[in-house]
Amino acid sequence: MSDNVLEELSEDRGRLGRTSTAERVAVILRTRIIEGGFRPGMRLAEEEIGNALGISRNTLREAFRLLTHERLLVHELNRGMFVRKLTVEDLEDLYRVRRLVECAALRQLAAPPCPPPDMTAMETAVAAGRRAAAEQRWRDLGTANMHFHQGLVELAGSPRTDEMMRGVLAELRLVFHVMENPRRFHEPYLPRNEQILRTLQRGDAPGAERLLAVYLDDSRHQLAEEYARQLR
Amino acid sequence: MSDNVLEELSEDRGRLGRTSTAERVAVILRTRIIEGGFRPGMRLAEEEIGNALGISRNTLREAFRLLTHERLLVHELNRGMFVRKLTVEDLEDLYRVRRLVECAALRQLAAPPCPPPDMTAMETAVAAGRRAAAEQRWRDLGTANMHFHQGLVELAGSPRTDEMMRGVLAELRLVFHVMENPRRFHEPYLPRNEQILRTLQRGDAPGAERLLAVYLDDSRHQLAEEYARQLR
DNA sequence: GCATATTTGTCCGTATGTATA
DNA sequence: CTATACATACGGACAAATATG
Numbered sequence: 001m002s003d004n005v006l007e008e009l010s011e012d013r014g015r016l017g018r019t020s021t022a023e024r025v026a027v028i029l030r031t032r033i034i035e036g037g038f039r040p041g042m043r044l045a046e047e048e049i050g051n052a053l054g055i056s057r058n059t060l061r062e063a064f065r066l067l068t069h070e071r072l073l074v075h076e077l078n079r080g081m082f083v084r085k086l087t088v089e090d091l092e093d094l095y096r097v098r099r100l101v102e103c104a105a106l107r108q109l110a111a112p113p114c115p116p117p118d119m120t121a122m123e124t125a126v127a128a129g130r131r132a133a134a135e136q137r138w139r140d141l142g143t144a145n146m147h148f149h150q151g152l153v154e155l156a157g158s159p160r161t162d163e164m165m166r167g168v169l170a171e172l173r174l175v176f177h178v179m180e181n182p183r184r185f186h187e188p189y190l191p192r193n194e195q196i197l198r199t200l201q202r203g204d205a206p207g208a209e210r211l212l213a214v215y216l217d218d219s220r221h222q223l224a225e226e227y228a229r230q231l232r
Numbered sequence: 233m234s235d236n237v238l239e240e241l242s243e244d245r246g247r248l249g250r251t252s253t254a255e256r257v258a259v260i261l262r263t264r265i266i267e268g269g270f271r272p273g274m275r276l277a278e279e280e281i282g283n284a285l286g287i288s289r290n291t292l293r294e295a296f297r298l299l300t301h302e303r304l305l306v307h308e309l310n311r312g313m314f315v316r317k318l319t320v321e322d323l324e325d326l327y328r329v330r331r332l333v334e335c336a337a338l339r340q341l342a343a344p345p346c347p348p349p350d351m352t353a354m355e356t357a358v359a360a361g362r363r364a365a366a367e368q369r370w371r372d373l374g375t376a377n378m379h380f381h382q383g384l385v386e387l388a389g390s391p392r393t394d395e396m397m398r399g400v401l402a403e404l405r406l407v408f409h410v411m412e413n414p415r416r417f418h419e420p421y422l423p424r425n426e427q428i429l430r431t432l433q434r435g436d437a438p439g440a441e442r443l444l445a446v447y448l449d450d451s452r453h454q455l456a457e458e459y460a461r462q463l464r
Numbered sequence: 465g466c467a468t469a470t471t472t473g474t475c476c477g478t479a480t481g482t483a484t485a
Numbered sequence: 486c487t488a489t490a491c492a493t494a495c496g497g498a499c500a501a502a503t504a505t506g
Contacts, residue, residue: 021474046492056475057492058290062297069301077252078482078492096390104336158328164396253494278472288495289472310472310502470504481493 022062025053029063033072033083034173035139040085044073071171086174088227094175095220097168102149102216103209105156110205121151122197129190138182145186146172148193152212178226189219254294257285261295265304265315266405267371272317276305303403318406320459326407327452329400334381334448335441337388342437353383354429361422370414377418378404380425384444410458421451 029049032038050060064081067073073081086094109117129144146169153165179185192215199208261281264270282292296313299305305313318326341349361376378401385397411417424447431440 045490058475059473061294065294065297065301079484080492093390093392096388097392100336100340100388100390100393101332104332104339107336107339108332156328156332158325158332160325160329160400161332168392279470290496291494293473311504312472466506468504468506470502472502473500474498475500476498477496479493479495481491483489483491485487485489 021055021059022066025055025060025063026066028053029067030070030072030170033067034170036177038083040083040174040177042083044081044083046080070167072174084171084174086171088224090171091175091220091223091227094168094172095216097164098149099213099216101156101161101165101168102152102212105153105161106200106205106209106212109155109200117155117200119151119155119197119200121154122148122193122200125151126190126194126197129193133187133190136183138186141186141190142173142176142182145189145193148197152196175223178223178230185222189215252294253287253291254298257287257292257295258298260285261299262302262304262402265299266402268409270315272315272406272409274315275311276313276315278312302399304406316403316406318403320456322403323407323452323455323459326400326404327448329396330381331445331448333388333393333397333400334384334444337385337393338432338437338441338444341387341432349387349432351383351387351429351432353386354380354425354432357383358422358426358429361425365419365422368415370418373422374405374408374414374418377421377425380429384428407455410455410462417454421447 029038029044038044044064046057046060046064050057053060064073064075068075068081072084074084075081125144125148128147129141132138132140132144150162150165150169154162176182176185192211196208196211196215199211261270261276270276276296278289278292282289285292296305296307300307300313304316306316307313357376357380360379361373364370364372364376382394382397382401386394408414408417424443428440428443428447431443
């Protein structure tokens with residue numbers, strides 16, 4: 001990692017980038033983590049990475065802090081920054097949040113006399129998922145599934161909730177790395193997303209909520225089993 | 233603000249404090265903001281505050297960054313740090329989140345065969361609120377009300393949800409500053425919290441949820457009206 | 465509109481404290 | 486216990502942007 005990354009950085013620097021250096025660095029590190037280049041547990045030394053990216057330690061620490069707040073990195077006092085290692089408890093909590101928030105988003109669709117919800121985000125996500133599956137891009141399929149649930153939460157119309165869910169889903173990427181076969185894990189959920197979407201479009205929000213609850217339980221269970229298996 | 237604050241800082245430094253300087257500074261600034269010492273819109277100059285607290289600019293900026301992530305401060309490029317000024321849209325969103333999360337927390341109490349929930353946090357909050365009201369400490373009454381709802385969310389048993397709610401309630405403190413008469417605003421909600429608690433203890437989670445929904449709507453409405461009044 | 469002073473953005477070097485081999 | 490490596494915190498420097506007169 002050095003030259004090409006440097007170029008990436010300076011490219012952005014060239015234009016009137018209204019983003020700070022730290023944010024651009026954070027983008028680079030975030031994708032590295034999510035894509036699996038930096039594995040969970042790995043330590044990110046300030047000097048090493050700072051030199052590689054050609055930025056000062058202070059700036060790098062700013063980027064670290066951004067990612068710490070997203071829970072992708074953990075900071076141990078006087079020891080440094082590490083890529084987050086999620087425990088089974090984290091996994092359980094992430095799905096607890098998802099169940100709470102995603103189901104609540106669907107539920108409040110049923111109650112008040114609300115305008116017809118905008119489901120284009122979910123539709124595009126499903127379409128992207130279908131394309132990815134057809135072309136055997138399993139990682140992209142996982143991303144599309146994420147976007148589907150992101151879109152689902154957006155139905156609640158709350159920016160803060162959206163942001164929280166973005167964070168939760170990013171953390172979940174760390175969990176997904178334990179699945180060695182991304183196809184077997186991601187593919188079955190594509191039709192289930194479609195089913196949820198269709199149920200919603202039919203106006204049956206409670207039905208969609210029930211489907212979603214089972215969906216989340218299955219996914220959580222599958223991941224928890226893989227966790228247990230790897231600790232054996 | 234200078235000497236006493238410095239002492240506070242060094243006190244903690246003495247023991248085996250596992251917190252960094254930036255975090256301790258953030259604690260000081262956070263309470264200043266929440267208590268209203270720094271009003272919304274106020275600019276926090278780096279040099280001024282850094283000198284007052286006896287810390288370097290770099291360290292102070294780290295503390296700023298922490299509070300920025302909590303949405304208590306906003307950063308304007310090349311202009312500095314400002315205490316957040318919440319818009320009516322922010323207010324609406326905060327209550328949208330509260331309604332989503334708090335009601336969901338109660339709802340999932342009803343469904344599964346779950347262990348009897350631990351309501352001691354809510355009970356202590358109500359007791360503290362009663363004491364504060366009796367002693368005319370209206371600001372503390374507001375704090376106790378916050379703790380009640382914090383405890384309510386804790387029923388869901390999700391650390392991430394707890395943390396999110398902590399952030400939401402901290403932001404809400406910024407909104408409360410628009411209410412010039414804290415008694416008139418906070419006092420009526422004390423008996424309503426008690427009523428919700430009793431309903432829950434009776435095992436009637438759906439009933440508590442209905443009460444809570446009305447409670448939140450009333451509170452939001454009251455604050456929104458005050459916002460509109462002040463912009464007139 | 466312009467020139468100036470002030471403040472922030474970014475970075476460096478260093479001294480000190482802390483953890484680990 | 487010592488040595489090494491690293492993070493923490495500080496102070497200073499300079500460029501860039503902003504505010505002020």
